[in-house]
Amino acid sequence: MLGVNNHGQTIVLACAFLSKETIESFVWMFEEFKKAMLGGEPKTIITDQDAAMAIAISIAFPTTFHRLCIWHITSKFSVKLPNSAYKEYWREFQKAIWDTDNKDEFDAKWNIVVTKAGLTDHPWLSSMFDLRESWVPAYARQFFVVGMSSSQRAEGSHGFFKQYISRRNSLMDFIIRFERALSHQREKELVADHVDAFEVAQCILPMPMNKQMATLYTRTMFQKFEQELIQSTACFLELKTEDASKVVFNVSERKNWETRVAEVVYVKDFHHASCSCKRFEFVGIICKHILALFRRDQIEYMPNKYILKRWKKTAKSGLVSDANGNEIKDSADPGLLIKRSTMSRLASDVVEDALMSEEGCELLSETLKSLQVKLKLLKDGPSNNEVGGSSSQTQYMKDPKRVRCKGRSKGVTGAKEKAMKRGIRHCRKCGHIGHDRRQCPRNLNTP
Template identity: 70%
Template sequence: MPGDEPKMIITDQDAAMARAIFEVVPTTFHRLCIWHITTKFSDKLPRTAYWKEFKETIWEIDNIDEFEEKWHAIITKSGLTDHPWLSSVFDLRKSWVPAYVKHIFAAGMSSSQRAEGSHAFFKRYISRRNSLMDFITRFQRALSHQRQKELLADHIDAFEKTQCALLLTMDKQMAEIYTKAMFQKFEQELMQSLPCFMELKVDDASKAIYKVSERKRGKTRVTEVVYDKYSDQWSCSCKGFEFIGILCCHALALLKREQIEYLPNKYILNRWKKTAKSGLVSDSNGNEIKDCENNSLLIKRSRMSRLASDVIEHALMSEEGCELLSNNLNDTRVMLKLLNDGVGPSKVGGSSSQTRYLKDPKRVTHKGSSKRVKGAKETRMKRGIRHCQQCGQTSHDIRRCPRMANTS
């Protein structure tokens, strides 16, 4: 992939993958799939275990100290202090518990469900019985279908008749009634989703700290929102913006309380905008990467890239090698520019006597071709001419022989 190393990689508990990720991308955070771990609770633990309390502790606690305190309280109460599997899972808590990993952006993903979804998608087109060529053909067909659906969805989003266009077709009085009703409904839904209580704890020249209580499913969840006055930045203890990329309801409630009408641009990531696909894709050197539809050009580019990489590795061994390669590359660049401008190859690359002629490759038979199925008539003709077993003539067989008729 072009660009920097990924910020996070989510896999299951595989030791070989863990070693490979640590060696190849050491700066990438390796997270364990939380789904693969939580589904084992019912198998590894007895039925009397407090799985409901474990689930609430894992998903609903954002503070690290509070999580560890609640975890130890549950295993002490359930008598699972010496359970080997629980101890091993707790030792790996920094790799899968949300309280430890929400500070890294992952677009809200905590499991390998995206990979499993890709597997389920491609299984509709590919099977293990496909040959290599069948696999490539079916894979490209699956990608083309997926891209077609994506283009169709983008077209609907861009050209469908929105509610704003619907207001233009109404008269003024009906439009005002409809708009007022829509805003009232939106405000009711917003107030139901936002926390119900906010308390100012600290307010000085540098920052302001709010205590936000959220009532959800009969339980109260308390978070802490900090406003840095110097950098004009909001941050919540739930790490919603850092982990998902969208401001949480706790920060939105305080923005509404401060009567901020527009959300700052720094809280709207480019990946969520409609113009996310309109930008240029660049490599690590800042060069634009263009999509190429010709597979032959991609193969040539890959072959020449490997050759250039090997030449550069040999040239780096000495200063003379670097100077020689730089001079040759400059000369080659000038020659290629003249060639692209329409100058003949004889003037650019020397005489035409250096041209190499290639012969046709040897023809080989197809090893996988099956034999042609022959018809019944063709099979009978190949066996030869039949003779009557009674009289020896070829015009009939023993069932139609005159001698047999006279005998009967």
């Protein structure tokens, strides 16, 4: 099971070995997942059209919205529909699926295309229309799912792990390789945390709101927000209705030579704005249409209700409690990021002080060399004569030396590989060894 962290990176939440893909196996896996993840049931799960998994999700996660992968469904249009109908009406199906913001608009466009194509009685299209609440964006945008509509992250994660593991691995070898891949994935997350801790993203638009979000959001999420803010400058607002409680605007934008209109409702008493595109509910980042309204009303700073903690740099700060309300701690020592940040600041201050004089630079250089030797001894552990001794101190044992497996064959090297190792070049004309194309015997027959 995969998720998304505050940097927008794909992370592994849980994994399991299943001997059979049955309802009982999936229910067991989901129940174990709930025991490990104490934050409650997930808001949304995206899967393919697996019947057993769908039943298991309804049993284990009754309040979770189960969304079907839109890529798996749309890729079947070319197979399920007649060839002539697919070529002529696929573009219109795409517009009905992706370019509609509300349910009624989708239903109307879908029925028009199906009628024009003469596919009103098509069994597969009818079944997909009955399942539209599970995969059509117009029906699923009100559920928060980090902007995902397909299982594309899962497919990308499969490609990532295939670099480390294969079906030929034994169970123990698989676990070691899988842990190595997870370590690589977590290292990327630590690097992103470190960058956000010491660097502030550069703003393109010199606006107070832009600078505010640059200090709060992680670098990746700030780039998405700034993109919405830039696009808001090309939106045009038109007053639709107004009364004592709310104001309704039509926000139009030009996209792909077409004008699209979104409806923004602003409730006066609660100072709350909502948009028909549902981007804030779907992605967690406020949309360009609401930002256009904020710019019109000269709101300089983003209200806190529109800033989700999960996209902040401080998303991981706070207490994690178990089922009994007790705080869960990873270890007694501070986290790796905090240690690195503290030592980096200290080292930076020491270097700046040493650069003020030549004596300071020499002193720091000698101290660092001495410290490097001590750290190497600490890393390597005690000497061999101390291992197994009677000392009460903690003993360390090094990894054994690697040796060549006795049953491992040397392998057969081909003539071409031997020639490449010796640096022997082949003639480009005849392919033989011992001469080049200028001295090739075939040149004798050439005038």
